[in-house]
Amino acid sequence: MLEEETTGSNLSRKATLLMAEVLQMANRVLPLSVAAKLQVSCMNMALILCLVMLFIGRLFRAYSISLRITARANTE
Secondary structure, eight states: OOHHHHHHHHHHHHHHHHHHHHHHHHHHHSOOOHHHHHHHHHHHHHHHHHHHHHHHHHHHHHHHHHHHHHHHHHOO
């Protein structure tokens, strides 16, 4: 389980670094107004992704708890 969390953490860090590089490049290459809109869009996407991941995490925890309760009920 710890290895999965570490892998997820590394993946999250790499995705963040990639997004930062893309936004940095956009600031250099694109007109300022377009780069600004891109930044806002990326921030909105990141927020939505965080909310989705939080929701999935809660669903997974609820499912895990349900499985444990079912397993206990079956052993009793």
